[in-house]
Amino acid sequence: KTTVSAATVDLSHLPRVKQEMVMPPMAPKHEQVATGGPKIVEVSFVTEERLMVVDEDTDAKIWALTYNGSVPGPMIIVHEGDYVELTISNPENSVFEHNIDFHASTGALGGGGLTHVLPGEEAVLRWKATKPGVFVYHCAPGGAMIPYHVCHGMNGAVMVLPRDGLKDGDGNALTYDQIAYIGEQDYYLPMDEDGEYIQYESAGEDYSDSLDAMRTLIPTHSVFNGAVGALTGENALKSKVGDTVLMIHAQANRDTRPHLIGGHGNFVWEGGSFTDSPQTGMETWFIRGGSAGAAMYTFEQPGVYAYVNHNLIEAVLLGASAHFVVEGEWDNDLMEQVVAPRPMGV
Amino acid sequence: KTTVSAATVDLSHLPRVKQEMVMPPMAPKHEQVATGGPKIVEVSFVTEERLMVVDEDTDAKIWALTYNGSVPGPMIIVHEGDYVELTISNPENSVFEHNIDFHASTGALGGGGLTHVLPGEEAVLRWKATKPGVFVYHCAPGGAMIPYHVCHGMNGAVMVLPRDGLKDGDGNALTYDQIAYIGEQDYYLPMDEDGEYIQYESAGEDYSDSLDAMRTLIPTHSVFNGAVGALTGENALKSKVGDTVLMIHAQANRDTRPHLIGGHGNFVWEGGSFTDSPQTGMETWFIRGGSAGAAMYTFEQPGVYAYVNHNLIEAVLLGASAHFVVEGEWDNDLMEQVVAPRPMGV
Amino acid sequence: KTTVSAATVDLSHLPRVKQEMVMPPMAPKHEQVATGGPKIVEVSFVTEERLMVVDEDTDAKIWALTYNGSVPGPMIIVHEGDYVELTISNPENSVFEHNIDFHASTGALGGGGLTHVLPGEEAVLRWKATKPGVFVYHCAPGGAMIPYHVCHGMNGAVMVLPRDGLKDGDGNALTYDQIAYIGEQDYYLPMDEDGEYIQYESAGEDYSDSLDAMRTLIPTHSVFNGAVGALTGENALKSKVGDTVLMIHAQANRDTRPHLIGGHGNFVWEGGSFTDSPQTGMETWFIRGGSAGAAMYTFEQPGVYAYVNHNLIEAVLLGASAHFVVEGEWDNDLMEQVVAPRPMGV
């Protein structure tokens, strides 16, 4: 055990709080500006292996590897200086060993080296949030299992807020009315000779086929929140004119370029670090594979906004699209349909 | 109609100017620093479907979908606070419905929701330029037609200048002597079993094959201004030592990384927003798929400069190369051929 | 000869120093803050074509094209205002003509136009380092030979330090204890019908097959310092808690996204320019294909850190992984294994 010879630390004076994990695209309850001093924030992850539909239309399914059953895993939110204390449990009936690497943490492969839990095991890891920003976490059991687990959905994001909240480049406070937590997942689903997605009986049965598919580097699907359509139709995100949304975009493996059709990134932390000033007025921002970034926008018009990976092939043919449905009053100064489509030469 | 219930706006007090569209790589006449107050800038786009040669050497052709006949579509230039009033017309003999999504605008899917013109129709859209920067526009008729139209050339760029012009990070004015407007286009041309590009009789006939090719995410061509060689040889860009060029690079779908061989990006707005300070002294800059960026350079040496997508496979094998031919005096202080190639050991 | 008609420059008053080239991941001896005025720094490159093992496990080999025998080529370090004077020699027994394009230089295709050396030839090029930053250099003999040579290893990096050294965004001096110079190389190795890598008898014999493989844009390997495992095991990088490493990452052709597992980029010059403030606290940074960037980190915990391209498929299946082995005392405040893995419900 790495820590055996290290000096013990006594954190018993710190308050402890439990953070209830919620399903994406929701974010857990949190303060934007921290009240009080550093805390130990307790969270629990159960590693769940489950068959998930990726695309109903083509009957594409995957034995997803997850934290708490969702792709991406739940978002954790703390403030700089807080401690995250994670209990990770791997159910008896799991096929795989799992662990967790927090990009936000320091040492031991992001905690990956201290959290290898076999089926039926649990472990507890505590790490201090010293870097404000949004960061990916993911499973990293070793060797080819690393991309295999990550490309089967086993990843998510942590947000470490500055204690005094977000700021623009001039130091003015920035606040948001809601968070939209979007995890983009690249899947590499094996196909049979007829181009049909192969159906597997249990987790891990696709291992060898998956590695072959992954080696092409071309995903069969790139989806938001686990499946095609997970954030459209009935599941569309909702907002209203005047409201400010903080869009957290995590991609644990593959580069992506989010764009809000009809809107912008007013303040964008592309690299995800809150110690850097946000970029402003962006049309499309870039999330490096293996990172999370944040973009803030205040809606000015009602209607439907599509939020997409702006490689439009990936957005439309591979699945990387979400919708915001925004209520409010239309502003004809910003945009007006002067002449609706009509026969030419009228 | 979305705008029915909205308050009317009266812009009749604003001056109106027509902006004549010119072919890329040219930019329309414009002021770098705005004189006077906001204007309504009128522009006209005709959606033209035409057979274009992509690469003479391999007889690769595409039924391009265009605005005004060119790939990319014409550049529009306005100042922050101006209004763009676009008339979009779709000729009777078109195969497809078209529309336009301006990333620079706000609401209604960037205007896409208000401009669906069938063959024989026209529409007029007005939007206010509130965000300074360079921005992509493109057709987005819905569903798989979105990447299909975009990957058939139906995209271009708008530049929204700050009213008082461009600035460096310290607030000093930056001006340019010329604009080079480069649209990089990824094409996914279907091939037959012998590896020959399939020849289609009319626009849209390649639809199903194209979707199959696009799904690979690997373009057969990535070209500047519509075709291999469109900006080399007789069509090379021209400049001279001491002159400053503003290179606008638009890529509506796929990431790219422009590089000026033998030069640099002295001031680079990678993300394309003029509310952010430009990066400086760059060797290679990154344009996210679905965005436009700008780079400014002042030539210091005469000769030929290649301007490339610095994935050199894409530059050379897929077509993403242009040339600048620069007149002037060589500066031996900056670079000198001390010994010309000669037999070793002389 | 381009320079015939140009005014001569007399640099005979400048001191001359020879910089001994060392093998990557080492950097040549240098001052972080320059003492004295500008110098002429003499370096020598020999273009060596040699059969290299890319991956022992699959017997993948390549007839690499190199500068001084290594992939990447040796790092050159100078200060802004210094002159690099390179002697480039191409041995008699070479197959190919070679040259060199320095992204850090100005004019003549980065010197590429002045350094075409046939087998048995040598040339001398001098250029002034006017832009501080880290920059790629590479062979660029013309046409399809450009990506062919670059994708066969013929590239490396120059670092041009500000005369007064590196600075953070507030102007405070930043110094490092060591440099880790990592060149990421994408290889496109031709395979036979059984999926075995084809063995070629001599340099260049793979030319036509290689172009076919490159056109897919999907590398068979993406490795650090020339081969799978070149920076792991016995060849792992070494450091200690409290030491600061400057990681220089060069990729001459293909985008990549470095990440230090268990650590961070405390200061990151993603675009590689030292005239821009470094980004801070990054989880993963982005190196545009055709560029070099720098990231600085001070180790806070002992143990093994993997340094990877965080497309984890590329890291694990294609080879883009290195290791740092770091000595020192574990800090339980930053991270503690509160409960080691144990059976659940104990």
Ligand SMILES: [Cu+2]
């Ligand atoms: Cu796992």
Ligand SMILES: [Cu+2]
């Ligand atoms: Cu990671």
Ligand SMILES: [Cu+2]
């Ligand atoms: Cu269209």
Ligand SMILES: [Cu+2]
């Ligand atoms: Cu768009």
Ligand SMILES: [Cu+2]
């Ligand atoms: Cu060469």
Ligand SMILES: [Cu+2]
């Ligand atoms: Cu280059």
Ligand SMILES: [Mg+2]
């Ligand atoms: Mg169905």
Ligand SMILES: [Mg+2]
């Ligand atoms: Mg740290």
Ligand SMILES: [Mg+2]
């Ligand atoms: Mg981040």
Ligand SMILES: [Mg+2]
């Ligand atoms: Mg021909």
Ligand SMILES: [Mg+2]
């Ligand atoms: Mg707006």
Ligand SMILES: [Mg+2]
């Ligand atoms: Mg832009």
Ligand SMILES: [Mg+2]
């Ligand atoms: Mg072996």
Ligand SMILES: [Mg+2]
């Ligand atoms: Mg220069």
Ligand SMILES: [Mg+2]
């Ligand atoms: Mg660089």
